Amino acid sequence: MELYEIPVDVLGGAAGDYIKNKSTITSFFDYVPYGVEFTKRAKHLEERTYPREQLAAYFTRYNEELGAGARTIENIRAFREEDALVVVGGQQAGMLTGPLYTIHKIISLLQLAKEQEQQLGKRVVPVFWIAGEDHDMNEINHIYVTSKGKLKKSVLPQMYEKKASASQVELSQDMTLAWVESIFKTFRETKYTKELLELVKVCLHHSRTYTDFFGRLIMEIFKEEGLILMDSGAPELRRIEIPFFQTLIQKEMQIRTALKQTQQRIVESGYEPLITTKPEVCHLFLDIEGERWLLERRDDLFVCKDGEYAFTEVELLELLEKEPQRFSNNVVTRPLMQEYVLPTLAFVGGPGEIAYWAELQGVFHEVGWMMPPVVPRFMLSYLEGHIASDMIDLGLDVAELFSKKLGEAREAWLAAQVQEPVEETFAQVHEEIMRSHEVARELVERINPSLRSYAYKNQRKIEEQLQLLERMLRKNIEQKHDVSLNKFRRIELSLQPAGGLQERTWNVLYYLNEYGLDWIHHITQLSFTWDDTHKVIKL
Numbered sequence: 001m002e003l004y005e006i007p008v009d010v011l012g013g014a015a016g017d018y019i020k021n022k023s024t025i026t027s028f029f030d031y032v033p034y035g036v037e038f039t040k041r042a043k044h045l046e047e048r049t050y051p052r053e054q055l056a057a058y059f060t061r062y063n064e065e066l067g068a069g070a071r072t073i074e075n076i077r078a079f080r081e082e083d084a085l086v087v088v089g090g091q092q093a094g095m096l097t098g099p100l101y102t103i104h105k106i107i108s109l110l111q112l113a114k115e116q117e118q119q120l121g122k123r124v125v126p127v128f129w130i131a132g133e134d135h136d137m138n139e140i141n142h143i144y145v146t147s148k149g150k151l152k153k154s155v156l157p158q159m160y161e162k163k164a165s166a167s168q169v170e171l172s173q174d175m176t177l178a179w180v181e182s183i184f185k186t187f188r189e190t191k192y193t194k195e196l197l198e199l200v201k202v203c204l205h206h207s208r209t210y211t212d213f214f215g216r217l218i219m220e221i222f223k224e225e226g227l228i229l230m231d232s233g234a235p236e237l238r239r240i241e242i243p244f245f246q247t248l249i250q251k252e253m254q255i256r257t258a259l260k261q262t263q264q265r266i267v268e269s270g271y272e273p274l275i276t277t278k279p280e281v282c283h284l285f286l287d288i289e290g291e292r293w294l295l296e297r298r299d300d301l302f303v304c305k306d307g308e309y310a311f312t313e314v315e316l317l318e319l320l321e322k323e324p325q326r327f328s329n330n331v332v333t334r335p336l337m338q339e340y341v342l343p344t345l346a347f348v349g350g351p352g353e354i355a356y357w358a359e360l361q362g363v364f365h366e367v368g369w370m371m372p373p374v375v376p377r378f379m380l381s382y383l384e385g386h387i388a389s390d391m392i393d394l395g396l397d398v399a400e401l402f403s404k405k406l407g408e409a410r411e412a413w414l415a416a417q418v419q420e421p422v423e424e425t426f427a428q429v430h431e432e433i434m435r436s437h438e439v440a441r442e443l444v445e446r447i448n449p450s451l452r453s454y455a456y457k458n459q460r461k462i463e464e465q466l467q468l469l470e471r472m473l474r475k476n477i478e479q480k481h482d483v484s485l486n487k488f489r490r491i492e493l494s495l496q497p498a499g500g501l502q503e504r505t506w507n508v509l510y511y512l513n514e515y516g517l518d519w520i521h522h523i524t525q526l527s528f529t530w531d532d533t534h535k536v537i538k539l
């Protein structure tokens with residue numbers, strides 16, 4: 001494997017400015033994106049205590065259930081120690097682990113934890129938080145595959161009526177198995193296929209919910225790396241979280257105000273706020289008969305489900321004591337809860353998270369904490385051998401791939417192959433014919449105005465014929481360059497699927513099938529630089 005770290009400019013907005021270390025956005029964070037003084041952060045964390053024993057008990061149960069390896073169990077043991085720290089990140093439970101960026105976030109967590117453990121001389125363990133309460137099933141119920149050389153979305157055909165969370169939604173075993181098999185049919189049969197499919201099937205067989213399935217697969221893929229998983233939707237966590245839910249309920253007004261103030265500053269700095277909840281929303285969900293509803297403030301009451309349920313503060317606090325599993329966090333309070341339960345040396349986030357975390361500084365300060373260092377996850381692309389050869393054949397450079405759209409490069413290449421000025425000539429002929437036709441139309445209209453619409457129709461027909469000729473010629477040219485254009489198509493499909501980054505579309509299974517089950521382990525052994533470059537790994 002060869003690693004290229006390429007300076008690119010693929011991210012816009014707040015996240016793009018953050019990774020470029022621009023002060024307009026870094027002023028919304030309490031630490032810098034790169035080159036964080038982790039010793040200082042570690043010192044700062046010494047002032048607090050954490051529910052280590054209770055969490056470790058949960059970690060042990062959950063991770064063992066998912067099939068944790070010895071290193072994970074060892075890291076959970078280490079987490080019990082008073083000065084152990086965590087590097088944390090999270091994601092929704094995508095089907096078959098979702099797009100590659102989730103894998104890349106975990107790789108980032110692992111590398112940062114390993115580096116800082118060496119630097120600080122303390123135990124630093126990687127924790128990945130599965131956002132199991134999220135209920136946007138449409139976001140997580142599919143993966144992309146290729147069909148007849150084109151990108152295709154393959155959706156697991158299961159219906160959901162309720163706004164239940166991924167941790168609760170049960171997978172239909174038969175349907176999911178058939179779906180998984182249909183995905184594998186789109187892959188090449190390799191020497192790894194059988195074992196990989198078997199592994200996925202075993203994971204599925206032991207999974208009741210979406211989150212279980214995701215967790216088991218992640219555990220298998222990162223078996224040797226010591227990753228600790230937690231499901232933010234786990235009812236057991238809720239009991240541990242009660243004291244901080246109390247704070248969130250009691251301070252809900254101040255939290256709302258703090259959010260509004262930071263968002264105001266965000267707007268003044270020229271960014272668009274991403275958190276768009278209504279002003280009366282309390283940023284906490286309550287479970288009502290299996291559905292999650294946001295709590296809202298109406299005068300002295302907390303209401304939810306469009307006012308159908310109402311509680312005084314005292315009643316809500318009582319409910320929390322009795323049934324904590326009914327409470328959950330939203331985008332605003334989840335980062336706070338993470339800070340409450342975990343000694344967070346750093347939070348590793350993706351572009352979307354970085355952008356909305358920028359809105360949370362006031363909220364963190366309101367509850368008396370600094371924001372943890374927010375470290376951007378690595379952005380990676382895999383350059384397969386046959387794709388690299390195609391690129392050499394076409395004279396395309398790796399860096400070029402990230403500075404322009406491949407579609408444009410293809411057009412430019414094609415234009416360069418055809419010496420004749422096709423586009424210009426047709427444009428010129430079109431203009432000339434249209435000019436002459438106007439003269440004819442005017443003549444027709446002068447003699448018989450009722451023939452006006454006929455004359456226009458005639459114009460359109462001539463235009464269509466000309467376009468047809470141009471299309472025929474283009475098709476002919478393309479056929480002549482069929483082999484090269486097919487290479488462009490393959491490069492595009494591999495490195496810029498749907499016109500975007502590979503990691504946003506493709507799934508890890510394709511690569512495991514091509515390069516073996518221990519492929520990810522080799523990727524985690526590479527040493528990436530913490531900076532804004534895009535990491536391209538030539539396989």
Ligand code: ADP
Pocket residue numbers: 144145146147148149150384387489490491493494506507510511
């Ligand atoms: P082929 O290369 O055999 O013509 P396709 O036209 O289907 O295959 O795909 C073009 C290229 O896109 C493949 O060679 C591969 O590099 C990449 N690709 C195809 N399917 C996937 C996938 N599911 N995940 C990641 N990359 C893929």
